[in-house]
Amino acid sequence: MSRFAFALALAPTAILAQEAPFRLALPIDCTPGEDCVIQNYVDADPGPEAADFTCGPLSYDTHKGTDFRLPTIARQREGVDVLAAAPGVVLGLRDEMPDILQGWDARRSLEGRDCGNGVTISHEGGWETQYCHMARGSIAVAQGDRVEAGTRLGAVGLSGQSQFPHLHLSVRKDGEEIDPFDPEDTATCGDAAPADTLWEAPLAYLPGGLLDAGFAAGVPDWFDIQAGEVVAEITTDTPLVLWGYAFGGREGDVMRLTVTGPDGVVVDNEVLLDKTQAQLFRASGRRAPEGGWTDGSYEGRIA
Known part of the structure; x- marks a missing residue:
């Protein structure tokens, strides 16, 4: 009967735990681009x-x-x-x-x-x-x-x-x-977002847009717009004004305000922004025509 002697040498192996990457969930209960x-x-x-x-x-x-x-x-x-x-x-x-x-x-x-x-x-x-x-x-x-x-x-x-x-x-x-959108400081001009951010879910870069809009019987007060408390109070004989509240306005941007009613186009105005502003509002409208506004629906559009 043969006997075999053999040895097994085990070298110590270091198993290094990889540190999980730090990631951020959305810190506010809203949907960016929709209600914030x-x-x-x-x-x-x-x-x-x-x-x-x-x-x-x-x-x-x-x-x-x-x-x-x-x-x-x-x-x-x-x-x-x-x-x-x-x-x-x-x-x-x-x-x-x-x-x-x-x-x-x-x-x-x-x-x-x-x-x-x-x-x-x-x-x-x-x-x-x-x-x-x-x-x-x-x-x-x-x-x-x-x-x-x-x-x-x-x-x-x-x-x-x-x-x-x-x-x-x-x-x-x-x-x-640290900028959570550019934690490695590698972003270049025009990038929507670097490939590696700290966010668990991607957050789109929105360079500007509308915050609020509505009709009024005159140019609204700036505080009322910020507060979200503009009251229309439009009647047959009052002016009809369309206003838009926006963020991220840049010099050279254009805000177009259009109102249509039962008789066709009431307002169609393009307003050139002459300076860059973090937040702004613009308004455009018309006085009531002789005899008052025609009964019916009026629609405002802002771009």
């Missing part, structure tokens, strides 16, 4: 000018976050939730500042609290997210709470350094501000 838009991106220009990651104008100098805006204050007052973008632990929060936009008579000194009411969350791997301009009294978490992606943090508000109702989201890695 991204008004501002991280400023990608290192100098005194400002540009978003596509070299477009949707930013301002030293802006360090992504602004998810609601179309009007009326929509904000209906209540729109702010959601945790990733799992983590609540580092800190503030919840006592009033909801007052810049330019309102009751505006107080911010004393460095430009973020207004908000929440900061720490994530694994040295990541942090910060959520600003939330509604006073809406914060739904406490310091030290563990949250998951999608956990309700509070509601969109008007607090802090804010000129429209929105959520400002800042993303940091080891204390350094």
